[in-house]
Amino acid sequence: VSVGATKAGEFDIIARYFAPLARGFEGAAGLTNDVASFVSAPGCEIVVTVDTLVEGVHFFPEDPPRQIGQKLLRVNLSDLAASGAEPRYYFLAMSLPARIDEDWIAGFTAGLADDQDEFGVRLGGGDTTSTPGPVSLTLTAIGEVPVGATIGRCGAVPDEDIWVSGTVGDAALALPLISAGADMQDYPHILSRYRLPQPRVGLGPALRNLASASIDVSDGLLADLHHICKGSEVGAAIHKVDIPLSDEAKGLLARDSSRWELILGGGDDYEILFTAPTIMRARLDTVSRDSGISLTRIGKTTKGPEIMVSDETGTLRDATISGWRHF
Amino acid sequence: VSVGATKAGEFDIIARYFAPLARGFEGAAGLTNDVASFVSAPGCEIVVTVDTLVEGVHFFPEDPPRQIGQKLLRVNLSDLAASGAEPRYYFLAMSLPARIDEDWIAGFTAGLADDQDEFGVRLGGGDTTSTPGPVSLTLTAIGEVPVGATIGRCGAVPDEDIWVSGTVGDAALALPLISAGADMQDYPHILSRYRLPQPRVGLGPALRNLASASIDVSDGLLADLHHICKGSEVGAAIHKVDIPLSDEAKGLLARDSSRWELILGGGDDYEILFTAPTIMRARLDTVSRDSGISLTRIGKTTKGPEIMVSDETGTLRDATISGWRHF
Numbered sequence: 001v002s003v004g005a006t007k008a009g010e011f012d013i014i015a016r017y018f019a020p021l022a023r024g025f026e027g028a029a030g031l032t033n034d035v036a037s038f039v040s041a042p043g044c045e046i047v048v049t050v051d052t053l054v055e056g057v058h059f060f061p062e063d064p065p066r067q068i069g070q071k072l073l074r075v076n077l078s079d080l081a082a083s084g085a086e087p088r089y090y091f092l093a094m095s096l097p098a099r100i101d102e103d104w105i106a107g108f109t110a111g112l113a114d115d116q117d118e119f120g121v122r123l124g125g126g127d128t129t130s131t132p133g134p135v136s137l138t139l140t141a142i143g144e145v146p147v148g149a150t151i152g153r154c155g156a157v158p159d160e161d162i163w164v165s166g167t168v169g170d171a172a173l174a175l176p177l178i179s180a181g182a183d184m185q186d187y188p189h190i191l192s193r194y195r196l197p198q199p200r201v202g203l204g205p206a207l208r209n210l211a212s213a214s215i216d217v218s219d220g221l222l223a224d225l226h227h228i229c230k231g232s233e234v235g236a237a238i239h240k241v242d243i244p245l246s247d248e249a250k251g252l253l254a255r256d257s258s259r260w261e262l263i264l265g266g267g268d269d270y271e272i273l274f275t276a277p278t279i280m281r282a283r284l285d286t287v288s289r290d291s292g293i294s295l296t297r298i299g300k301t302t303k304g305p306e307i308m309v310s311d312e313t314g315t316l317r318d319a320t321i322s323g324w325r326h327f
Numbered sequence: 328v329s330v331g332a333t334k335a336g337e338f339d340i341i342a343r344y345f346a347p348l349a350r351g352f353e354g355a356a357g358l359t360n361d362v363a364s365f366v367s368a369p370g371c372e373i374v375v376t377v378d379t380l381v382e383g384v385h386f387f388p389e390d391p392p393r394q395i396g397q398k399l400l401r402v403n404l405s406d407l408a409a410s411g412a413e414p415r416y417y418f419l420a421m422s423l424p425a426r427i428d429e430d431w432i433a434g435f436t437a438g439l440a441d442d443q444d445e446f447g448v449r450l451g452g453g454d455t456t457s458t459p460g461p462v463s464l465t466l467t468a469i470g471e472v473p474v475g476a477t478i479g480r481c482g483a484v485p486d487e488d489i490w491v492s493g494t495v496g497d498a499a500l501a502l503p504l505i506s507a508g509a510d511m512q513d514y515p516h517i518l519s520r521y522r523l524p525q526p527r528v529g530l531g532p533a534l535r536n537l538a539s540a541s542i543d544v545s546d547g548l549l550a551d552l553h554h555i556c557k558g559s560e561v562g563a564a565i566h567k568v569d570i571p572l573s574d575e576a577k578g579l580l581a582r583d584s585s586r587w588e589l590i591l592g593g594g595d596d597y598e599i600l601f602t603a604p605t606i607m608r609a610r611l612d613t614v615s616r617d618s619g620i621s622l623t624r625i626g627k628t629t630k631g632p633e634i635m636v637s638d639e640t641g642t643l644r645d646a647t648i649s650g651w652r653h654f
Contacts, residue, residue, distance in 0.1 A: 027372070029479055032558050034406040034542070035376040037477040040367040045354070048451060049362040050467060052420045054458045079361040093420070093465040124375060131381045133460020138420040140377060140467040150364040159608055215361070231359050277556045 010128060013102065017109040018092075018123065025122035036124035038089065044144040047085035050143075051076050055134035059108030065104045067196060068137070074197040076120055076141035077219065078270040081204030082216040084151040085143030087119055092126035095136040119201050149208040153231035156213040156275040161283065162236060162299045163211075165200055165271045167246040168221050172266020173259060189248045197270040206287045207274060214274035218266040222319055225307060228275060235304020238249060239265075240311055244296040264309065264319070277302055330556035339454060340429065344436040345419075348450035349444060352416060355451045363451035365416065371471040374412035378403045388501050391429045394462070396438030401524040402545065403468035404446055405597040408531030409543040411478040412470030414446055417451035422463040476535040480558035482584060483540040483602035489563055489626045490538075490611065492527050492598045494573040495548050499593020500586060516575045524597040533614045534601060541601035547594040549646055552634060555602060562631020566592075567638055570625040591646070593634065602628055 013030055027037040040046055052105065053072050055061055080087050103217035116122060121141070143189040171205065177187060184191045200216075207214060213232050215224045221243070229236055245253070253259050276284060281297075288295040302308075307321040341358055341508055349355035354364040371640050380399050382388055399454045400417065407414050419439075443449060448468070465563060501521035504514060527543075534541060540559050542551045548570070570590065572580070580586050608624075615622040629635075635643040 027477075029481065029558075032554075033410070033479050035373045035410040035412070035477070037374045037410070037412075037472065039372045039474055045364045045366045046373060047362050047364045048416075048418060048467075048469070050418045050420050050452060050454050050465075052422055052454045052456045052465070054422050054456050054460075056459050057457055067330070079485065081362070083362040085362070085364075089375075091375060091377045091467060093377050095381050095463050097378055105610050110570065125377060127377050127465070128381045129379045129381050130384055131460065131463065132383050133381075133458065133463070136422050136458065136463045137461070138377075138379070138454070138465040140375075140418060142375070145364065147366055150354075150362070152360050154356065227359075231356075 010030065010157065013105055015146040017105050019171050021109060021112055021116060023122070025124055028122065028124045029112070031125055033125070036089070036091070039317065041144055043146055045147045045150060047080060047083050047143040047145055047150055049076055049079040049141050050138060051079065052136065052138040055138050065107035066111035070115050070196055072114045072137050073112055073119070073121070074199045074270070076139050077121070077201055077205055078197060078199035078218065080141055080143040080218040081200045082214045082272050083145065084149055084204050084208040084214070085124030085145040086205050087121045087141060087143045087201060089124045090121050091140040093138040095127065095129050095131035095133070097131055100135065108327045110218070113299060117270050145208065145301045150164035151207060151211050151214040151274070153213050153215055156228055156234050156301050157230035158234050158301050158303045159314050160212055160275045160277050160301045161281065162225070162238060162273070162275055162301060163272045163295050163297055164217070164244065165203055165293050165295055167244045167249065167267045168217060168271055169249050169263035169266060170194070170246050171268040172220070172262040173249055173252055177263070189246050189247050194268070197268065199270055200272050200293060203272055203287070203291050203293050204206070207272070210280045210287065211274040211276050211284055214272060215270045217269040217273050218267050220265045221273065222264045222307065223267070224273050228273070229304060229307055233304070235302040235306045235308070236299055237308040237310065237316065240309060242298045244294060340432055344432050347452065348436060348439055350449070352449035352451055355449065357434050360452070363416070363418070368471055370474055371472045372477060372654055374404040374407060374469065374470040374472055374477055376403055377465065377467045378406065379463065379465040381463050392434035393438035396435040397442050397523055399464050399466050400439055400442045400448070401526045401597070403466050404448070404522060404528055405526035405543040405545065406492030407468055407470040408527045409478070409541045410470070410472065411476055411531050411535040411541070412472040413532050414448045414468060414470045414528060416451045416469045417448050420465040420636040421453065421455050422458035422460070423455065424458055424460065424462065427462065437479040445500050446526070448509065448527070454474050472532070472535065478534060478538050478601070480540050480542055483555055483559035483561050483628050485561050485628050485630045487539055487602045487604050487628045488608065488624045489565060489573065489600070489602055489628060490551070490622050490624055491544070491548070491600045492620050492622055494571045494576065495544060495596045495598055496576050496593060497521070497573050498595035499547070499589040500576055500579055514575050516573050521593050521595070524595065526597055527599045527620060530599055530614070530618050530620050532620060534599070537607045537610055538601040538603050541599060542600045544600050545594050547592045549591045549634065551600050552595070555600070556631060556634055560631070562629040562633045562635070563626060564629055564635040564637065564643065565626030565638060569623065569625045571601040571621060585640055613634070
C-alpha cells in the first residue's frame with residue numbers, strides 16, 4: 001500500500017479500516033507491503049478484471065459510502081462471475097479529495113467488509129492518493145477457474161440458445177422514475193436493483209463447460225448481446241415476449257410500452273447473458289434449480305451478423321447496433 | 328475492457344491503440360473480454376501491486392503523455408522489482424476528461440509500448456471512464472516469483488547490512504532547481520532521473536534469497552528505511568558519507584549542504600533499499616557486477632527502534648520518523 005503525501009493520518013486509516021479487510025489473506029502481510037502475493041490453486045488459471053467508479057459519473061456525491069463500496073466490489077465480481085471464475089482477492093486504488101473524512105472511509109469499508117464476507121474475497125492491497133477532482137475508485141478483482149474453463153465472449157456458434165439469468169430492465173426503469181420524483185415505495189424491487197447490483201457469483205462457476213460465451217449485462221441487454229455476437233462472429237434472434245421481467249417492470253410496461261427501450265437498451269442489471277448448445281438445456285435447468293436463480297431462453301444465435309428482435313406480434317426487426325452509442 | 332458511455336469512438340480507440348499492447352498475451356483475447364486469464368508458472372507465486380497517478384498531483388497537465396505512460400508503468404514495475412518478482416502483465420484503468428484527445432492517447436500508448444517491450448510485460452485489460460476531474464490513471468502490475476521467495480519488508484533482523492542500489496537524491500534535487508528556473512542543461516543526469524524512473528527490474532529477482540527485506544525508494548531514503556524498520560521491528564544506523572551520490576548531486580551538495588535534507592528525505596529515486604546478512608556480501612558484489620548496477624552498503628540494522636544517521640564527523644543523530652509527514 002502506497003500512501004499519498006498529502007493526507008494526514010493515512011497510515012492510521014489504513015491500519016484501522018483497511019488492514020482488517022486483508023485478514024485471512026496471508027500474502028497481503030496486513031497491507032504493510034507495496035505488493036501482495038499468493039499461490040494459484042493447482043490446476044487453476046487466474047482471472048483478472050478491473051473497473052472504475054467515478055463520483056458524478058457512476059455514483060452521486062450524496063450516495064451512502066457503504067453502498068459505493070459495495071457497488072464497486074460487486075460490479076467487478078459480476079465480471080468474474082460471467083467468466084465462470086470464483087472470486088479470491090481484490091486490490092483497491094482510491095483517489096480522494098480533501099473533503100473525504102473518516103466517517104466516509106468508515107462507511108465505505110463497512111460496505112466492503114460485509115460484501116467480502118458474503119462473496120468470499122479478501123483485500124490484498126492498493127494505493128491511496130489525493131486528488132483535486134472527484135472521488136475515483138478503481139478495483140482490481142482476481143478470481144480462479146480450472147485451466148481452460150474461463151468463459152469468454154467468443155465461443156458462441158450459430159443455432160445455440162441465448163439465455164439470461166434473473167430479470168432484466170429493472171435498474172434502467174428505476175432511474176427515470178426517480179428523476180421524475182415518483183414515490184419509489186411503490187417500486188421497492190426495481191429501486192433495490194438500481195441501488196445495488198447483485199452479482200451472480202453463485203451462478204457463474206456453474207456455467208463452466210455449459211455456456212459457450214458469456215457476459216454480464218452492464219451496458220444493456222442488446223449492447224451486451226452485441227458484444228457476444230461480435231466476439232463470436234454470429235448473429236442473434238431474440239423474442240421480446242420471452243425476456244424475463246419482474247412484476248414491477250411488467251406493470252410499468254403495461255402503462256407505457258415505450259419503456260421497452262429501457263428494457264432492451266438500459267444497463268446495470270448485472271445478470272448473466274450467455275449462449276449454450278441446445279443439448280445443454282436439461283443441465284441448465286438443473287443449474288437453475290440448484291442455484292435458485294431463474295434462467296430463461298430468450299432466443300437463438302444465427303449465422304448473422306444481424307441481431308433481430310421480434311415484437312409482440314412476432315414481427316422481426318433489425319436491432320443490430322454498430323456501437324454502444326445507439327443505446 | 329469496459330468502456331465509459333460518454334466518449335465517442337472508444338471501441339475504435341481500444342482497437343487501434345490498446346489492443347496492440349495485449350499482443351502475445353493470449354488470455355487477454357485482444358481486449359475483447361471484461362476479464363483476462365493466465366496460468367501461473369509451475370512453482371511460482373503471483374505478486375500484485377497497484378499504483379495511481381493523478382494529474383496535478385503526480386504529473387503536470389503539460390507533461391508529455393508518452394512520459395506519463397512510462398512513469399505509470401515504471402512506478403509499478405519498481406514495486407515488483409523490490410519484491411523480487413519478474414513482471415508479466417498489467418491492467419490499466421483510466422479516468423479521462425473530455426479534453427483528452429486521440430493525440431494524447433497515441434502518445435501515452437506509445438510510451439507503454441516502448442516500455443513493455445523493454446521490461447517484458449503485456450497489457451491484459453482495464454477500464455476507461457470519463458471524469459469531470461483530472462486525468463486519473465491506475466495500473467495493476469502482476470509478476471511472478473518462485474513460491475516463498477517474495478521479498479517483503481518484515482524479514483530484517485539486527486546486525487544486517489543495509490544496502491541501496493544506484494544513487495539516491497537525484498530526483499529530489501531536480502525539482503527545486505526546475506522551480507527556481509535553473510538551466511537544467513547543466514544537470515542532465517538528475518533531470519532524467521526526475522523525469523523518468525528507472526525501475527531496477529533486472530536487479531530485484533537477483534536479490535531473492537539474499538535480501539532479508541526490501542523496498543523501492545519512492546517516499547524517500549529515510550521514510551522507506553523506516554518502513555523496513557517498522558515492518559521488521561529493527562532499528563538502523565546509516566552513515567551519510569556512505570550514501571551513494573551522483574557527481575551532479577555531489578556538486579550541488581558541495582555548494583549547499585542543506586541539500587542533504589533532499590537526499591535523505593526526498594523520494595522518487597526508485598532504487599532498491601534492502602537488508603541482507605553480512606555473510607551475503609560476496610554474493611551481492613557478484614550480483615552488482617553481473618547486473619552492472621552498483622550496490623552500496625550504507626549502514627547496519629540495529630536492535631532499534633531508532634534510525635540513527637551519522638553526519639560527516641561521525642556524530643550520530645536520531646532521525647527516527649513517526650510518519651511520512653516529517654519529510
